[in-house]
Amino acid sequence: MSEQDQRHMKRALALARKGVGKTSPNPAVGCVVVKDGRVVGEGWHQKAGLPHAEVNALSMAGSEAQGADVFVTLEPCSHTGRTPPCAKALIAAGVRRVVAGMVDPNPQVAGKGFALLRKAGIIVEHGVMEAECRAINRPFIKHVTTGLPYVTYKCAMTLDGNIATVTGESQWISCLDSRRYTHRLRAAHDAIMVGVDTIIADNPHLTVRHVKGRSPLRIILDTRLRTPESVTVLSESMAHGTIIATTESNPRVHLRYTQQGATVIVCDEYDGRVSMVDLLQKLGKRGIQSILLEGGSRLAGEMLQNNAIDEFIFFLAPKIIGSDGFAPFTLRGITSMDQAIKLQFGQIAHSGQDIIVHAWPAEA
Numbered sequence: 021m022s023e024q025d026q027r028h029m030k031r032a033l034a035l036a037r038k039g040v041g042k043t044s045p046n047p048a049v050g051c052v053v054v055k056d057g058r059v060v061g062e063g064w065h066q067k068a069g070l071p072h073a074e075v076n077a078l079s080m081a082g083s084e085a086q087g088a089d090v091f092v093t094l095e096p097c098s099h100t101g102r103t104p105p106c107a108k109a110l111i112a113a114g115v116r117r118v119v120a121g122m123v124d125p126n127p128q129v130a131g132k133g134f135a136l137l138r139k140a141g142i143i144v145e146h147g148v149m150e151a152e153c154r155a156i157n158r159p160f161i162k163h164v165t166t167g168l169p170y171v172t173y174k175c176a177m178t179l180d181g182n183i184a185t186v187t188g189e190s191q192w193i194s195c196l197d198s199r200r201y202t203h204r205l206r207a208a209h210d211a212i213m214v215g216v217d218t219i220i221a222d223n224p225h226l227t228v229r230h231v232k233g234r235s236p237l238r239i240i241l242d243t244r245l246r247t248p249e250s251v252t253v254l255s256e257s258m259a260h261g262t263i264i265a266t267t268e269s270n271p272r273v274h275l276r277y278t279q280q281g282a283t284v285i286v287c288d289e290y291d292g293r294v295s296m297v298d299l300l301q302k303l304g305k306r307g308i309q310s311i312l313l314e315g316g317s318r319l320a321g322e323m324l325q326n327n328a329i330d331e332f333i334f335f336l337a338p339k340i341i342g343s344d345g346f347a348p349f350t351l352r353g354i355t356s357m358d359q360a361i362k363l364q365f366g367q368i369a370h371s372g373q374d375i376i377v378h379a380w381p382a383e384a
């Protein structure tokens with residue numbers, strides 16, 4: 021790959037990033053059209069239902085697209101979804117070469133876009149800056165290939181690993197900058213998930229307030245339907261965006277919540293609790309691509325044990341609470357280090373007085 025190709029793909033990635041967190045259930049995609057070394061078109065996918073990145077870039081390029089090279093972070097689509105196939109638009113525009121970051125993992129595309137382009141005599145290359153292209157679409161890749169949502173667990177903890185004091189108080193462990201960051205995270209997810217104990221203890225809003233952006237759905241795990249009807253997330257303006265996941269199928273009790281506008285999902289029971297596997301499958305089917313898991317520790321421990329957490333974001337505050345506090349995961353029975361759940365660190369950054377640590381499950 022030439023230095024110039026890499027430069028153009030970098031630009032396509034920067035364009036794609038403008039859409040990250042806004043395109044669900046679609047991927048974020050960026051595209052650059054280059055003619056005789058000059059950029060003549062740029063575009064990115066802004067929202068599901070709106071034109072794809074290639075179509076936006078081609079429309080900016082106009083007749084200059086004829087004979088041009090196209091750099092796109094994802095394989096151009098070959099199917100008609102909410103919008104027509106990009107591969108056909110590229111063929112119609114008469115481009116010479118298409119350089120893509122990665123194959124579209126959507127089974128409806130998965131190589132068919134490249135095949136269409138090649139059949140029309142267009143030069144196709146792919147795998148350019150593939151790792152970076154994949155990294156911006158982890159939730160899309162997981163959801164489109166497995167049907168399951170991508171789960172990110174976020175927690176604020178003291179430097180000695182506590183998420184609350186013995187009385188359950190946790191406001192505030194992290195600084196204002198970190199809380200703003202959390203609101204940006206919320207705005208970029210389809211749903212926030214918490215356990216019913218968190219709802220009872222904190223009566224949280226679970227909305228986006230500190231930054232601009234839309235509030236995601238709220239999912240409460242509530243095996244025995246203990247959520248009080250008076251909580252904030254069931255208030256008139258919020259209940260329609262709240263889902264209660266339970267195992268109880270008592271329609272009379274459901275009515276308490278559904279009459280307020282909330283949705284109740286009845287799941288299989290596993291070990292006396294909502295089956296995580298069943299719940300995640302049901303949420304995935306509803307088109308929920310990404311979930312921000314915000315606690316409490318029992319739910320986080322259970323999700324961890326089910327290998328259901330895809331990404332971890334820890335805010336580390338320079339504070340110490342000591343041994344009366346609560347740990348971020350309720351998880352018992354690990355007695356030797358080789359039983360430890362192993363993670364690998366990703367990006368580490370400062371956030372006001374805190375440190376943000378990204379981690380992923382360690383590759384086996």
Ligand code: AOF
Pocket residue numbers: 045046047048049050064065068069070071072073074094095096097100101102103104106124126129164
């Ligand atoms: C592209 N360029 O910018 C995006 C692509 O329903 P539709 O028509 O929006 O199609 C959605 C699918 O198209 C999505 O699942 C993914 O496979 C692909 N997204 N493809 O060529 C784009 N956003």
Ligand code: ZN
Pocket residue numbers: 072073074096097098104105106107
């Ligand atoms: Zn497309």
